[in-house]
Amino acid sequence: MLSACASAPAPNEQLRLTEQALSQAQALGVSAEQSASLALAEKKLALAQTAMQGTDFKQARVYAEQAELDARLAEAEHLTQKSQMQLAELSNAINRLRKQLGGLQ
Structure with a gap:
């Protein structure tokens, strides 16, 4: 039993990285209410802390790694959605300009 503990060191650095990934996503304005991925990341971080x-x-590391990936996914989903909204706005502005230019001819 002691050898199992010795072979799996405490994943303190992984937990720090996971908490940092969660903080980054939240700093962008992502919330667990808006993002299933962030909610899952928070749950897995809690499981890691319990482990x-x-x-x-070993289980703590697995949960922490999964939580970090889920948090990064939430961040990527948020940025993708934001980019798509900006693209739609830009497309609308271009269409308005085309209509205005078409009226000048």
């Missing part, structure tokens, strides 16, 4: 308390470091 850490129980010294199940």
